[in-house]
Amino acid sequence: MIGDFEAAGRLLIALALGAIVGGERQWRGKSAGLRTHVLVCMGSCLLMILSHNLYVTVQGLTNADPARLAAQVVSGIGFLGAGTIMKEGPTVIGLTTAATLWVVAAIGLAVGSGYFVCALITTALSYATLEWLSKLVSKCYTAACDVNLTVKVIDAPGHISRVVSYLEANEINICDIRIADRENSILGIYFILRTKNSCIEEIIHDLKTLEGVIEVNQEAA
Numbered sequence: 484m485i486g487d488f489e490a491a492g493r494l495l496i497a498l499a500l501g502a503i504v505g506g507e508r509q510w511r512g513k514s515a516g517l518r519t520h521v522l523v524c525m526g527s528c529l530l531m532i533l534s535h536n537l538y539v540t541v542q543g544l545t546n547a548d549p550a551r552l553a554a555q556v557v558s559g560i561g562f563l564g565a566g567t568i569m570k571e572g573p574t575v576i577g578l579t580t581a582a583t584l585w586v587v588a589a590i591g592l593a594v595g596s597g598y599f600v601c602a603l604i605t606t607a608l609s610y611a612t613l614e615w616l617s618k619l620v621s622k623c624y625t626a627a628c629d630v631n632l633t634v635k636v637i638d639a640p641g642h643i644s645r646v647v648s649y650l651e652a653n654e655i656n657i658c659d660i661r662i663a664d665r666e667n668s669i670l671g672i673y674f675i676l677r678t679k680n681s682c683i684e685e686i687i688h689d690l691k692t693l694e695g696v697i698e699v700n701q702e703a704a
Contacts, residue, residue: 484539490532497528497594500606501587507613513580514567523563523584524591527556531595553592560588583609629658630676630683631702634690638668642695649693650676655686669697 485493498521505520531553538549564581586609593602636642650657656677663671678686683701690699 485532485536490529493532493594493597494525494528496599496602497524497591500524500590500594500602503606504583504587504590504609504613507610508580508583514577515563515580515584519563520583520587523560524587524594527553527560527588527591528595529591530556531592535596553595556588556592560585579613583613630674630678630686632674632676632687632690633663633698633700633702634672634674634696635698636670636672637695637697638665638670639695642693643670643672645693645695646672646690649689650674653686653689654678673702 501521501524502517505515505517505524508520509516534549534552537552564584567580567584568577586605590602590605590609593599593605634646636646647657647660657674658677659673659675661673663673665671676686687699687701690696
């Protein structure tokens with residue numbers, strides 16, 4: 484049985500670990516920040532403590548599953564995470580924040596179960612992933628260059644997908660894509676592309692040959 488003082492200590496640990504991940508999200512101005520991550524981590528920890536204590540209370544009297552109550556956190560956190568995912572035009576944002584909510588829920592369960600070292604390591608790795616992994620990836624692609632293009636296509640099914648398929652087939656990373664303007668059945672699509680191919684003129688030429696593409700212009704970075 485986990486006593487009140489020990490339970491309080493575990494909840495404080497969950498608060499601290501949740502604050503580390505949530506603080507990073509708060510600093511970046513994400514939809515779910517410090518308070519949300521702290522509450523998720525502490526709530527998960529409390530449910531794990533309750534699961535343990537309830538099982539000890541009825542042990543030998545029934546075939547209770549000690550993980551049944553805490554297991555609902557794993558599925559239930561999906562509803563909260565879905566609320567952080569938003570769609571802005573063709574771009575989806577909030578996936579990383581939804582993932583951090585799921586991770587802090589797991590951290591809370593680990594703390595509630597008494598796996599403090601695992602919880603601490605997971606927190607450290609999560610923070611390192613959020614803070615430094617993107618910078619490391621950027622350094623690995625220092626030879627790549629960013630290209631800003633505006634592609635005007637006929638507003639009809641299939642034309643945008645042809646442009647995207649061409650870029651993917653030529654290993655050109657799409658960093659950003661959004662609708663720039665729409666006028667007289669013509670869509671202006673703004674792309675930020677990252678490619679190691681220095682022949683930007685060739686890319687523009689190939690895009691102009693695609694069916695449905697009317698105009699391709701390179702914009703200033």
